[in-house]
Amino acid sequence: MSVPVLSAQNIGKSYGSGANRFDALKGVSVDIRAGESVAIVGKSGSGKSTLMHLLALLDDPDSGTLLVEGTDAKKLKGKEVNRLRNQDFGFVFQQFFLTANATVLDNVVLPLKIAGVPPRERKARGMAALEQLELADKARNTAINLSGGQKQRAVIARALVNNPKVIFADEPTGNLDTATGAVVEDILFALNKDKGITLIIVTHDIELAARCDRQIFIRDGLEDTTESGTPNKRHPGAHAGAHA
Amino acid sequence: MKFIDIVKTAIANSFRSKLRTGLTVIAIFIGAFTLTITSGIGTGVTSYIDTQVSAIGAADVLTVSKAADSTSSTTDGPAAYDPSKATTVSLGNGSRPGTTIQALTAKDLTKIAKTTGILNVDPSVRVTPDYIEYDGKGKFEIIVNATATLTTADLAAGAQLDNSSTTDQILLPTTYLKNLGFASAKAAIGQTVSIGITDYAGVQQEVKATVIGVQNETILGVGAGLNQPLTDRLHTIEVTGAPAGATDSYATATANFDIKSTPAEITAIKDDLAKQGFASQTVADTIGSFQTVINVIIGVLNAFAVIALIAAGFGIINTLLMSVQERTREIGLMKAMGMNGGRVYTLFSTEAVFIGFLGSALGALAAVGVGSLVSNILADGVFSALPGLQVVQFAPSSIAIIIGVVMLIAFLAGTLPARAAARQNPIDALRYE
Ligand SMILES: Nc1ncnc2c1ncn2[C@@H]1O[C@H](COP(=O)(O)OP(=O)(O)O)[C@@H](O)[C@H]1O
Ligand SMILES: [Mg+2]
Numbered sequence: 036m037s038v039p040v041l042s043a044q045n046i047g048k049s050y051g052s053g054a055n056r057f058d059a060l061k062g063v064s065v066d067i068r069a070g071e072s073v074a075i076v077g078k079s080g081s082g083k084s085t086l087m088h089l090l091a092l093l094d095d096p097d098s099g100t101l102l103v104e105g106t107d108a109k110k111l112k113g114k115e116v117n118r119l120r121n122q123d124f125g126f127v128f129q130q131f132f133l134t135a136n137a138t139v140l141d142n143v144v145l146p147l148k149i150a151g152v153p154p155r156e157r158k159a160r161g162m163a164a165l166e167q168l169e170l171a172d173k174a175r176n177t178a179i180n181l182s183g184g185q186k187q188r189a190v191i192a193r194a195l196v197n198n199p200k201v202i203f204a205d206e207p208t209g210n211l212d213t214a215t216g217a218v219v220e221d222i223l224f225a226l227n228k229d230k231g232i233t234l235i236i237v238t239h240d241i242e243l244a245a246r247c248d249r250q251i252f253i254r255d256g257l258e259d260t261t262e263s264g265t266p267n268k269r270h271p272g273a274h275a276g277a278h279a
Numbered sequence: 280m281k282f283i284d285i286v287k288t289a290i291a292n293s294f295r296s297k298l299r300t301g302l303t304v305i306a307i308f309i310g311a312f313t314l315t316i317t318s319g320i321g322t323g324v325t326s327y328i329d330t331q332v333s334a335i336g337a338a339d340v341l342t343v344s345k346a347a348d349s350t351s352s353t354t355d356g357p358a359a360y361d362p363s364k365a366t367t368v369s370l371g372n373g374s375r376p377g378t379t380i381q382a383l384t385a386k387d388l389t390k391i392a393k394t395t396g397i398l399n400v401d402p403s404v405r406v407t408p409d410y411i412e413y414d415g416k417g418k419f420e421i422i423v424n425a426t427a428t429l430t431t432a433d434l435a436a437g438a439q440l441d442n443s444s445t446t447d448q449i450l451l452p453t454t455y456l457k458n459l460g461f462a463s464a465k466a467a468i469g470q471t472v473s474i475g476i477t478d479y480a481g482v483q484q485e486v487k488a489t490v491i492g493v494q495n496e497t498i499l500g501v502g503a504g505l506n507q508p509l510t511d512r513l514h515t516i517e518v519t520g521a522p523a524g525a526t527d528s529y530a531t532a533t534a535n536f537d538i539k540s541t542p543a544e545i546t547a548i549k550d551d552l553a554k555q556g557f558a559s560q561t562v563a564d565t566i567g568s569f570q571t572v573i574n575v576i577i578g579v580l581n582a583f584a585v586i587a588l589i590a591a592g593f594g595i596i597n598t599l600l601m602s603v604q605e606r607t608r609e610i611g612l613m614k615a616m617g618m619n620g621g622r623v624y625t626l627f628s629t630e631a632v633f634i635g636f637l638g639s640a641l642g643a644l645a646a647v648g649v650g651s652l653v654s655n656i657l658a659d660g661v662f663s664a665l666p667g668l669q670v671v672q673f674a675p676s677s678i679a680i681i682i683g684v685v686m687l688i689a690f691l692a693g694t695l696p697a698r699a700a701a702r703q704n705p706i707d708a709l710r711y712e
Pocket of ligand 1: 082
């Protein structure tokens with residue numbers, strides 16, 4: 036078997052110190068393989084986002100080891116971490132984090148701008164990503180004038196524009212109505228299937244989780260092994276029932 | 280992120296909250312405006328003085344006088360009277376009437392002449408004629424410009440005084456023309472005027488002189504200039520009938536040294552003279568003390584402008600700290616997308632520098648506009664008697680320096696907020712609701 040893209044070994048994270056110290060993650064081990072779709076599922080406050088941030092190298096674990104394609108993340112230089120965040124990872128969040136009064140295109144090409152791609156190429160690649168999400172006609176609109184679904188599609192276009200290997204999505208449908216949410220889900224899974232982009236979705240929505248190849252259940256900062264990694268992913272009903 | 284993109288983004292960001300940026304820009308504007316105006320006045324006055332000084336061609340001349348007695352300092356009280364010391368109060372030898380100063384005697388002149396570096400020495404002779412008259416059109420008081428033979432006049436018409444000429448020449452200021460009855464400066468050239476002067480015995484005599492030139496009045500010497508032969512002739516009349524010994528002492532003497540002397544050599548000559556009990560000043564020294572006063576005034580004005588700029592610097596800090604706060608999410612997002620802290624830092628300090636540039640460039644521009652306008656109005660009005668004086672003048676280099684310094688202050692003010700931005704944790708941004 037090939038080396039996992041990301042491998043967390045017994046990672047833990049706590050916030051605050053002294054009496055206020057709170058162990059958000061108490062030792063979780065996860066392997067993410069290239070091309071798979073993984074759901075991180077759990078109740079609000081269980082530590083899902085914390086785990087995702089650690090996997091995405093946005094934060095450092097207090098204990099345990101994180102391997103990126105077999106290399107210890109602690110040994111990576113700042114420059115390399117920035118390159119990974121910029122080139123290999125794409126992010127989709129529940130709050131859209133679009134710059135309100137900038138155009139949709141400007142928002143989408145931000146990762147390219149950070150990477151130092153020249154303006155002409157930025158525009159071409161930004162438009163290509165927007166076309167893929169059927170937003171090309173909105174490229175010149177300011178981000179604030181988009182509907183919720185359009186905003187999330189713009190965010191996905193931004194996550195895609197650098198052709199990432201992994202897309203991290205934290206509650207991507209949390210702010211959307213069911214129908215729009217379903218469209219966004221379809222887009223994400225299509226990217227996973229057609230382009231082989233690894234998908235890591237944080238959600239408390241059991242149905243969305245069930246669409247992924249694999250689920251990791253988190254409860255109070257620990258993996259709930261009684262439910263995680265079920266091979267019966269084609270039968271989501273069983274899990275939905277267990278958590279209903 | 281490419282530097283050009285950082286600059287573009289920083290500029291766009293500074294325009295995002297227009298009111299806040301605008302107020303900060305106004306604060307900087309005031310400081311830069313004041314600084315530009317004061318520096319403009321400095322340049323204007325200095326350049327005026329410089330033209331006046333360059334008119335004084337005598338770079339190789341020392342004005343020598345007896346040094347004030349070192350014992351008569353404020354703490355020791357006046358020195359005891361010494362009858363052996365020559366004093367001079369009379370007219371005709373360069374002293375001001377009514378003052379008692381140590382006079383230079385013939386012996387002193389020999390001593391000065393023997394000093395190393397001194398080529399020759401001449402006693403300064405000051406004459407006080409009673410009146411000037413042209414063509415019987417009325418007598419007018421005349422003031423003699425004592426430094427006229429040392430200076431190169433700023434001519435309105437005619438030629439410079441010629442000391443080696445055998446004719447008696449006079450250089451009239453433009454202000455004399457109308458009263459004396461000349462239609463224009465040109466019309467006066469070559470005309471003969473009469474000068475009245477009283478001798479030691481109280482008898483008034485008249486001397487004829489030719490108008491060689493007409494000069495614009497300068498701040499350093501007001502009045503008519505006389506060439507050496509005319510001065511000598513008038514002096515001879517003034518001392519006619521004086522008792523022996525009353526005329527061979529002088530308040531000051533002019534000593535010539537090698538024009539090629541270095542400042543160090545000039546200092547050596549002055550030190551040497553000082554040791555022998557003579558005070559000496561070059562023309563540059565005299566002008567220098569005048570310029571020092573102006574520089575002090577300008578310095579004080581500049582200090583106020585700098586204080587205004589420092590206050591504006593705090594405005595920049597405040598503006599940017601608010602921006603950093605407001606843009607927490609955005610900074611976090613950029614960092615999550617792989618932007619390094621250094622670039623975030625550069626982004627915010629560029630914004631600070633841009634705000635500084637905007638304020639200082641606008642301030643300098645407004646100052647140039649207002650300054651030039653006021654200067655022109657004054658030149659035609661209050662200062663019309665001083666032709667060539669543009670009170671406010673702008674040197675491109677000093678404007679560039681002002682803008683540069685303000686941008687530096689802005690950069691320094693920006694470091695604090697920029698550091699706060701660079702240290703933002705992407706996670707905080709992502710959790711920011
Ligand atoms: N910066 C922080 N400081 C203190 N506590 C935090 C911080 N971030 C998260 N937590 C706490 O850690 C726990 C896990 O948070 P999170 O990973 O966001 O949960 P989830 O995404 O599953 O809702 C929560 O109880 C949360 O309050
Ligand atoms: Mg969360």
